[in-house]
Amino acid sequence: MICRSYPKRRAIRGASLLVLSMLATAAHGQQAETPAPQDDRNADIIVTAQFRSTNLQDTPLAITALTGEQLADRSFNNIADVGRAAPSVTLRLASSGYGKSTQAYIRGIGQTDFNFALEPAVGFYVDDVYHASLFGTSFDLLDLERIEILRGPQGTLFGKNSIGGAVRLISQKPRDRFEASIEGTYGSYDRIDLRGMVNIPLVAEQLALRLSFASKERDGYVDRVDFACAYPQLAGNLTPTVSQHGNSCKLGTLGGESVRAGRAALRWTPSSDIEVNLAAEIIRDNSEGAADSLIYINTAATALVNHNNNRLIPAYGIPYDGRFIVDPYVSFASYDSKFLGREVPAVNTVHSESYSGDIAWNITENVQFKSITAYQKFNGRFTQNANNAPLPVALTDNIAGFEQFTQEFRVVGTSFNDMLDWAAGVFYFEGDSTLGGGAYLAASNIGFDQNDSTHAKNRSAFAHGTLHLTEQFSLTAGLRYTKESKSYRFDRVNVPAGTPFFAGGAFTSPEAEMDRVDYKIGLDYQLTDRVMVYGQFSTGFKGGGINPRPFTPAAAVPFGPETLNAYEIGLKSDLFDRLVRLNLAAYHSDYSNLQLSANGFDNNGAPSIVIANAGSARINGVEAEMEIRPARGLQIDMSASYTDFKIKDLGAAAGVSGGPTLDSKAPGVPEWKYNAGIQYRAELGNGGSLTPRFDVYYQSRLFNEWTNNPRAAEDGYALANARLTYNAPDEEWYAALSVTNLFDQFYYVNRFIQSGTYIFTGQPSRPREWAVTVGRRF
Template structure:
């Protein structure tokens, strides 16, 4: 109890100290009603975190926003680089491919990207929900801004946003003639090209298009085949159109497609191979493989939004979208030249979504309401090739999901200072799944024929759930530039079916698991100080995390026995501080700090050795959730006779991180990454060129891995053979130091 009290006090002290300091500063300036736009003042930032356009500083939500210029100035390639700049957030490329996203916010996310499993962080492209992590590592191109919302967003954004949401907002069509070309060359033979443009065909019909190709050689290689490892070969494109037949009615259409043909990634072995006796390689980016390195990830989508302003107060909106994805990849789990533990996999998914909104806005009252429909199918097949045993275990199946929701959220402003927000969402989820698991003789790839030895699972199952997710917040605007808020939010992550289920080992493996539930309480402040030269935002949160879905996997002679259980409850608490200081008209500093104390209260785990269900909460820790995350950056503008120079840099820090819930050799100690950029802008605004150095000090940092370790004694000595006869502990790493030169032209 003493320990828990101290932790509450630590978090409260951090934010209360900031609040006390702000009150004094704010009172000193509350009589200043002048709105002159001096150069040294910070710019206003508009966000749509609550499904309407609002000033970032007036939204009672912990949200970070990054514009296209923000991201281009630092040479950002994809959304995973935002991890360094958003507190308490993990955005990383997953293990085997370049395109699968691992996303965690405030300790909540999705560890396993298997089809049919649900994310804990919702990803949206122009308000269209992206259900699968495959292909969700979005490139920074043709984008207006990216918003990262922290904490449950279940009322307005629905299920699977219990950690938060990330909104990727593409560039709107304005009807102006625009053309932008941007190229990059750099380390490891980087060769990128991005082209975008738009024009007006008539006074009320606009069109636009964007295309990008990103290519890079590998950071390492597959030693035994000579293929690149960690290379990149990606193309993506988008076309859009906008028709405004009347002043009050607008139609927007968009179509996009992305193809990633980069090689599948090879992991770095941390231990000596039990099969070949090979020691770990010299470079963490080198690997070996017994599989083809082919990898193909395709995603594409269509969307149509209609906005109809009925009058000055009422607006009707419709968002219709269809998306589909396909992944064909090969992952060598043990990373040796022998087919000891190889996994070829194929994923396919499609989804149709329809949302209708009826929104109201007046002087004192805003209201967002709507209906939401989702129909999706996720299918897949993967084989676990155990070459040493001469067998292959193959899993396949599909999950059909149907979801309907009705939601509403209103904000009433009692006075110029006080406002109250109430909202709720009712969701009905239905799932139908089929699972097939079989054991074959020999090495079998998905399209191969092989002798069938046994059928381990062959079943169909169905489940449905309903859930009401409420939200309430109160907002107090102490002065024009200082706002306090307190909120309660509820969210849930949908239940499902274990697509690895093995009924031959566990007869109950066909039973669906239930949704996860999170209740979060948050207090925070939004402030701008010293004549709007300082922006300081802070949040303190406490989350009660219930019915956590725990994936339990253990090695057996012929594969992996798996089950997903609602076996854990946890408490998550912490704080976040984001700030920016305009030191002079040309120099600004920015900083973020995040702290998360996430602890399991109970974990009911079946111990196969004792045959008993045991509480292992004292042995488990949260995955992908460092206690501390921080970032310190600067931007210096320099003017010259040849144009403007902008020099920027940042130093980000993440404390020790556990890769899985159970401690392992893969866990990464704390580390810092430094980056710097120097960008030139021509006086006429048409040309720009930049030099970008990332991971300046070439820090080696492990992000993920696979852990199917051989049994060890108390001293850590291997005492037996692991899965397939191999000690499989392999890691995947972030990029080494890279240098790139970019040149852009805008017309």
């Protein structure tokens, strides 16, 4: 009994210390001798998380919102950076085996795998258009008004069920005035960024056009080296493919970027009651292979021992072993599986096109109709030499394609003399994907080319309302019905034989179908004009799918949805004449039918990857966010979170080789997470202003898969960024010097146990980098 209650006591004690620490900091801020003027108090941030514009502090939800200016101040360059500023949130770029994806976890719930057979646990929305796959979510922060991160299940409002939470990117809309900007950045690894915007009013107060563009170029930071050239005495019969030049045997690099993006937005307001927004965005990302390096090789594994003795040593005179682990910033990957006759380029690309249109019509003064129509398509290729060596052991090639159509209709209104705010609507999604390329696992005598495809549909209807019982007290309730389906066709051919991979040839798996009702009920009470408390209960789910990596048809089976019952209480406050903003939230979630994967071997010794619903877990957590403006020009912001994830029941996964245990912690979820930033704007009179800023981020130990293998875990680490910004007196010219990873902290962004479980790889962190930015606003 004592042992079981300890995590709860630890969570309560941690939450108490967290709250007391922040309240003490707030009290210190109150003692400032000179009160900040009105324009130095915490500004109102308007969000649209409930389909209407509301003050962030008056919205009874756990939301982190950052404006475009705040993103720049923190030197955030992509969506993965933004996760550092929000409690209970992990956003990280995927490893080389998962392509241009953002692996997102909120409050202990997330998704690592990009495969289209699986549903994201955290929803990504760009201007309210749902992005149905993790692949393609490594968004650049192009001309954004703000980002909103909503924590907790979003089952009753947003376009598609998001069990963990939602990340919303809201772009700047065209405006009825001319404006433009241009910005250039030069930095480490020959980084050259260029971005700009022009806003043109075509017809006064009726039609405006906004054009935005971005270009990024940066060399890779992991060297890809010819092993036989660099270490001839250890290379056996391998022959160099490059001639040594000086001390260099480089074949190239990994982790380099080459991206072009453009966006056009047209806003038409033919009358005061109608607004039409059309947008088109094109991205051409031709980056080289993602950074990847060897961490560990289990040379005692039976499959590897056999491969070394029977194939590698006879052919090359050396085994695959620890000689290929020399430096996390060096890879000996050749991207060539000689035994299976496959060689692939070292690439990590995505080409996307997105088109959307929304129509807002004020039917009456209190009722608005909105239609959001969108079409997206993207394709890309990402490869991984999983053994990071010139010896053929494991090579994967993914050629992904996806297209989706979404349609949403909403009606939002206010009734009964402003006593009821309500929203209702329907949502439709249809998506098709393809996955080509193949897997070439020489050590397991498996090699195949593939031409798989997926088809998915989602239809839902929702209603949501807030009843203002008194001026201070409100009741919120919501309901959503969802019906969805997914099918997967497996079409694979053995390499080099050319025979069908599956006995009987290509086949389509049984369709995964389900329907679901989610609901929410909440109360909020305005204690004062600047202090609100709230409580809510909500449900959510993550759709089912089909096991996408079977080695026999019998393993290509559907699995069901995950479900969540979530309880939350919170406080939102502006204290001491709005000099201090303190938001707190505590939650308890009952998490059922977890979609767990087990990587291992089947009874015939072949690699086996199985995904199945298993057992349940409970998640407890506490979150705090604070902003302080103790004096003119001085701003301090911080957040912290504690997450306690505990598996209660493994169900069918109990005892499965390569599966989780009752002691397993959820992957991608650090127990503790903190960030803090401080900046001071020093006015230089007629010389403009100078603003130094310093940020620090910490996360505790993080596991990367359900077995919690310590070699695949990342110990806690802290990162620091610094930025110095100069603004000219007229605010038109500006310049900034930024340094990321200021103290050159090394860590792995992610770690991965390759299929077969004897190769451990990881994406090493970017080292300390500097950049100089110069911009002009017109």
